[in-house]
Structures are given as structure tokens and as C-alpha cells.
């Protein structure tokens with residue numbers, strides 16, 4: 001029986017496993033190439049992203065139902081088992097249909113022997129629902145609350161632990177954070193300042209004005225490809241998480257005495273924040289220099305900021321050659337683990353490793369130190385990462401502030417619309433509290 005949706009899901013999961021592909025790039029292209037639309041496209045999307053997100057939980061259940069360890073299961077069979085188990089545990093697809101459709105795919109691709117094994121495992125999986133499997137397999141909530149919540153909400157333990165440390169909680173706030181991180185996020189747009197207001201943009205695209213960012217609009221989940229929207233094609237708007245908008249705005253909102261017309265974005269690619277900053281500095285007759293190390297990402301910055309007062313420099317932000325003190329405001333939107341945007345990249349949580357953190361914090365410290373050299377005395381630097389991991393956030397900022405003597409501003413005052421910002425002085429946004437990615441922002445002033 002033809003089953004284009006499940007076949008596309010299976011092939012995407014295989015590309016993710018075999019060649020480290022990104023599901024949210026592979027699948028849309030596959031759907032276009034195969035002209036899969038409507039309900040089939042929706043089903044393929046749900047099954048692919050759902051299976052990729054829940055991988056750790058699914059694997060634990062599959063292993064419990066298998067007569068061999070997962071390391072001995074053929075990779076393609078494992079993809080199919082994940083797809084089948086996801087349907088059984090996390091969708092309303094009837095069990096017999098979930099099992100039969102998966103086994104059919106495996107038989108066609110891998111033969112009857114492996115199909116028999118997949119059939120046997122899925123039948124065992126189908127014996128109980130997700131809650132019962134979690135009860136049976138998750139660590140004890142009394143002795144290991146973080147492990148229990150990590151398992152229940154399908155996150156690697158080290159990531160749940162990092163969230164717990166940033167939240168200062170192993171209880172309800174952690175549960176809510178992991179739950180929100182497991183949900184599919186709404187797409188946010190940013191209206192280009194000086195071109196269109198958030199109200200006008202919301203009316204044009206049929207979205208809602210965002211609660212906090214004066215330029216933000218929220219689209220309904222599953223509203224189609226936002227790149228197809230006319231205001232986006234016409235460069236009146238970009239796709240940008242509301243948290244990113246707020247962090248870029250925080251840099252512009254810090255008070256400044258003296259000149260204020262040369263701004264720098266030290267890590268600009270692909271250009272979302274650069275476009276917002278450039279539109280704002282442009283309204284005052286100023287300019288933005290956008291630095292990006294990777295040439296292909298610098299090209300994206302050029303595209304996204306065309307028509308704005310931006311000069312793009314392809315260079316390492318630690319060795320730009322700019323003279324000391326040349327800028328009034330500097331953004332360091334540093335490369336990071338991305339643990340704050342896991343909900344946007346289905347497989348990312350299983351790909352990231354704890355060892356990534358150490359390498360990144362070294363680079364983050366170097367970039368922030370250089371930003372504080374390039375900003376003029378009295379000027380301001382915003383340090384932003386899309387991660388709540390304390391090593392990448394307060395760890396980097398405290399270390400660099402101590403070594404450079406920079407003053408940390410109460411960044412919460414630069415997010416005046418936003419509630420629940422904690423004790424400061426930095427700002428940590430969260431999906432469960434603010435509906436944004438878990439962005440971190442600290443604004444520092446170079447001493448005069």
C-alpha cells in the first residue's frame with residue numbers, strides 16, 4: 001500500500017541518523033520534491049519531528065521490548081521502530097494501523113526477516129500506553145527528580161540538569177520548562193521598524209500582535225511556510241523569535257551619553273538581529289557594521305539587510321582590525337549550544353554533547369572581551385546567547401566583567417514590558433514563562 005507520509009518520515013529520520021542532517025531542512029524539501037501536500041504533509045511532519053524529539057524516550061521503550069540491545073539493531077530498523085513507537089505512544093493512530101503500516105515499510109525496504117523482528121517489538125510496545133511505560137522505566141522521582149523529569153519529557157539528563165540549575169529548581173518550574181520545550185513553537189515575525197507597524201503586519205498576515213516586543217507578531221502554529229508570506233518576501237518583516245527581538249532591543253535601550261551612531265554586531269550571521277538593529281540605527285542616521293566569520297552566513301546577512309545602512313565584514317570577531325573604542329554599541333550574539341532553542345530543531349537535543357559547552361565558553365569569553373575593547377568608554381555591549389546553561393551565561397559574563405572591570409547593568413530595566421525576570425541583573429527568558437526561546441541577555445558598560 002502506498003504510504004508517502006510515513007515513507008518520507010522514515011527517510012528523513014534515516015538522513016538525520018546517517019549524515020547528521022537537520023530534519024527541518026530535509027523534510028520540507030522532500031515534501032516539495034515528492035509533491036506531498038495537505039493531510040499527508042501534516043502527518044509526515046508530525047511523525048518526523050515527534051519521533052526525532054522523543055528519541056531517548058522511544059529508545060528506552062524499544063530496548064525494553066527487544067530481545068537484543070539497541071546497538072545490535074540494524075539502523076534502518078531502528079528508525080522504523082522509533083516511527084512506530086512514536087505513533088503508538090504519542091498519537092491517536094489506532095495501534096493496529098501504527099504497527100501494520102510500519103511493518104509494511106520495513107518489509108518493502110529490508111525484507112521479511114527484519115519485518116518480523118519489528119512486528120514483534122511493536123506489538124510489545126503496544127501492550128501499554130506512554131504513562132505506563134514511563135512509570136516502569138523512568139528513574140524514581142523521589143531519589144532522582146531531574147532524571148525522572150528528563151525521561152518523562154524526553155530530554156537528555158545533562159540538559160534537564162542544566163535547565164534545573166538555571167531555574168534553581170528540580171520541581172514544578174523544571175517540569176513546566178521541559179514540557180514547553182517539548183511543544184512545537186509558534187512562528188514569530190518581526191516588523192521592520194520604519195516600514196510597517198506590528199499592528200499592520202498582524203492584520204496583513206492574520207497573526208496576533210506579540211505580547212512584549214513592539215515589533216513582534218505571532219503566527220498560528222502550523223500556519224504554513226512563513227517565507228511565502230508577502231511581507232517577508234518584500235523584506236517588510238523577518239522570521240525572528242520574540243526573545244531575539246527583545247535582546248536586540250535591550251542593546252538599543254541602554255542609556256548613552258555622547259555619540260550614538262556607530263553600532264557593531266560581532267556575530268551577525270544569518271542576520272536577524274543585524275536587520276533589526278540596522279533599521280533602528282538607520283532611523284537616526286547611523287550605521288551598523290556586521291561581522292561574521294563564515295562566508296556563507298555573511299552572505300545571508302547581506303541578503304537580510306539589503307537596503308539598510310549595513311557594512312558586512314567577513315572576519316573573525318576576535319581579530320577584526322577595528323581600532324579600540326570605535327563603536328557606541330556592540331552586540332555579541334555568541335555561538336552557543338542552542339539549548340534555549342531545542343524546540344525549534346527536533347533532533348538537536350540528542351546531538352548536542354556536554355563536551356560542547358567547554359569549547360564554546362572559551363570562544364564566548366574571547367568574543368565578549370574583544371567587544372568590550374571595541375566599544376568606546378561609556379559605551380554598551382549586549383552579550384546574548386540562546387542557552388540557559390549557566391557556564392555560557394552568568395559564568396562567561398561574571399568572568400569577563402571581573403577581568404575587564406566592565407559594569408553589569410540591570411538588564412531587566414531594558415525589558416520593561418516583560419514579567420517574571422527574576423533577581424537580575426541579567427535576563428533569562430523561558431518558553432514556559434514568556435513563550436520565547438530561552439534567550440539570555442546581559443548588558444555591560446565599558447568604564448569611562
Ligand SMILES: C[S@@+](CC[C@H](N)C(=O)[O-])C[C@H]1O[C@@H](n2cnc3c(N)ncnc32)[C@H](O)[C@@H]1O
Pocket residue numbers: 244266267268269270271272273274291292293294297315316317318333334335336
Ligand atoms: C548565534 S549566531 C548569531 C545569530 C545572529 N545574530 C542572528 O540574530 O541572526 C552566532 C554566529 O557567530 C558566527 N561565529 C562563530 N565564530 C565566530 C567568530 N569567531 N567571529 C565572528 N563570528 C563567529 C557563527 O558563524 C554564527 O553565524
